[in-house]
Amino acid sequence: MTAVENANAGEQYEQYTPSFAEYWDDLVGWDDRLERDGPFYGRLLNAHGAKDVADVACGTGVNAVALALGGFKVTATDGSENMLEKARENAKARGATFNKSCVADWLTLDDTLGKEQYDAIVCLGNSFTHLFDHEQRRDALHAMFRTLRPGGMLIIDHRNYDTMLDEGYSSKHAYNYCGDGVDVGPAQLHRGLAQFHYTFKDGRTFQLNMYPLRQNYVTHLLEDAGFVNVERYGDMQRPFILNQVDFIQQVAFRP
Numbered sequence: 001m002t003a004v005e006n007a008n009a010g011e012q013y014e015q016y017t018p019s020f021a022e023y024w025d026d027l028v029g030w031d032d033r034l035e036r037d038g039p040f041y042g043r044l045l046n047a048h049g050a051k052d053v054a055d056v057a058c059g060t061g062v063n064a065v066a067l068a069l070g071g072f073k074v075t076a077t078d079g080s081e082n083m084l085e086k087a088r089e090n091a092k093a094r095g096a097t098f099n100k101s102c103v104a105d106w107l108t109l110d111d112t113l114g115k116e117q118y119d120a121i122v123c124l125g126n127s128f129t130h131l132f133d134h135e136q137r138r139d140a141l142h143a144m145f146r147t148l149r150p151g152g153m154l155i156i157d158h159r160n161y162d163t164m165l166d167e168g169y170s171s172k173h174a175y176n177y178c179g180d181g182v183d184v185g186p187a188q189l190h191r192g193l194a195q196f197h198y199t200f201k202d203g204r205t206f207q208l209n210m211y212p213l214r215q216n217y218v219t220h221l222l223e224d225a226g227f228v229n230v231e232r233y234g235d236m237q238r239p240f241i242l243n244q245v246d247f248i249q250q251v252a253f254r255p
Ligand code: SAM
Pocket: 012, 013, 014, 016, 028, 056, 057, 058, 059, 060, 061, 062, 063, 077, 078, 079, 080, 083, 104, 105, 106, 107, 123, 124, 125, 126, 127, 130, 131, 176
């Protein structure tokens, strides 16, 4: 197939067509990703005493599976049934069990999962970038806030769009999307849009439209939703030098 596949109608998760879901794991590069992510998120969640954890952008399951194997009681949700189906397959193949898995849109997360249910929510792999509307971002974070128990923790990550916008795109390909032989890069990059192209080993090409989230803006949104004590990591380290990291992790708490 030569045409770029991009389902752009409706909600942003509709970009994750059945065929893109099939290719997603090649991009994720599970083994490298688990080696880096697993211990970092496991440590953070354990340090906070979290047991019930919802991965609300589980995609094909890389973090949800790692957390379930790490002993957390995991609820895996995603807006895309295609991605969730792959997550269930991957969990089964790796011997992981989800406490619950269901389709859930962030905007109505507390209606779907119930209020004050979780010790922690994770929204990883640069997922939050899929909302294009300020009000929707605010409403989504409010819904996540309500889904957490008081004292609960939200971990959300995003690409380092600040440096991308200010200095241009470069990537170490060492975090989140580590898959071998997948060519990833922005086709368009400006304040209102980061459009990434993904070319896989067999020549198949997909694209995703994303909103370039600046780190201060995300922190502001978190605080606006009521979260406190927001801490940032750069490529899972603190302190960090902004233009030397690919991804920012923001950790926030419901008081
Ligand atoms: N966390 C996974 C990973 O790291 O591989 C998946 C990341 S993928 C970039 C983003 C995921 O967010 C997709 O699976 C997509 O379906 C989901 N998503 C996008 N918008 C959503 C929304 N409004 N509600 C729930 N999930 C959404």
